Amino acid sequence: MSIQIRPITPEDWPQIMAIQAECYRQLAPEPLSVMRNKAELAPQCCWVGEIKGAVLGYLLCHPWHAHQPPSLSVPMAALTGDEEFYLHDLAVSTRARGLGLGQALLDQALRHASHSGYARLGLVAVQDAPAFWLRQGFAPAQSRKSLAEYGDGALYMERLLDQACQPTLA
Numbered sequence: 001m002s003i004q005i006r007p008i009t010p011e012d013w014p015q016i017m018a019i020q021a022e023c024y025r026q027l028a029p030e031p032l033s034v035m036r037n038k039a040e041l042a043p044q045c046c047w048v049g050e051i052k053g054a055v056l057g058y059l060l061c062h063p064w065h066a067h068q069p070p071s072l073s074v075p076m077a078a079l080t081g082d083e084e085f086y087l088h089d090l091a092v093s094t095r096a097r098g099l100g101l102g103q104a105l106l107d108q109a110l111r112h113a114s115h116s117g118y119a120r121l122g123l124v125a126v127q128d129a130p131a132f133w134l135r136q137g138f139a140p141a142q143s144r145k146s147l148a149e150y151g152d153g154a155l156y157m158e159r160l161l162d163q164a165c166q167p168t169l170a
Helices: 010-023 032-041 101-115 130-135
Strands: 003-007 046-051 054-064 084-092 120-125 155-160
Touching: 003 101, 010 032, 010 046, 010 054, 010 084, 032 054, 032 084, 046 101, 054 101, 084 101, 101 120, 120 130, 130 155
Parallel strands: 084 120
Antiparallel strands: 003 046, 046 054, 054 084, 120 155
């Protein structure tokens, strides 16, 4: 089964929003305007994953401030930090779980971050995702802001690209 990773196009948003609605059970999905905002500000780091021509996953990333995740459901006026490559949202449809689509999207982000000179990746793991991110080399780290808006059990995590993923606690 062939997986294709490509930049998001305007035609992808209905599928992206359907995947988001399918995947998030413990927090409200972000509005389309907020999702699009990230892809408009950082189009070179927002991708979809396709299998047999169907969009079944997506990953929205952008440069950001280390240890200070952006607010949910609020459009960003600009990308004001570049201390880390921030993985804002990775979601894979249940129809593609176990097929390697999430890993392929993450591999794309890792390549992009490395080629762009980032030393750090950050994210907030929500719902049952911390175990997945731990397997991907991310480690819990302190956040400089409350994660309450991300739901119960939300965890800021980071991965350093040039070593064995020892977190830096700020």
